Amino acid sequence: MAESHRRSVAKAATWRMIATLTTMGLVFIFTGKIALSLGVGVFDVVLKLLFYYLHERAWNAVTWGVAAHSSGQ
Secondary structure, X not given: OOOOHHHHHHHHHHHHHHHHHHHHHHHHHHHOOXXXXXXXXXXXXXXXXXXXXXXXXXXXXXXXXXXXXOOOX
């Protein structure tokens, strides 16, 4: 079954929400501070989106495991 782009985006967004809520929950459990938990949650989303983007861009420079496209088609 081929997955639509909308489904992939929805899965990525819901996973990011679950992961961030987990981080926020852990911060709250260990500190008891809601404001700190929210701040860490926002920082978590921003940094992880940035790091993922940089990770993807870095992998674009790596040719290992990439099949060459044939131009004879």
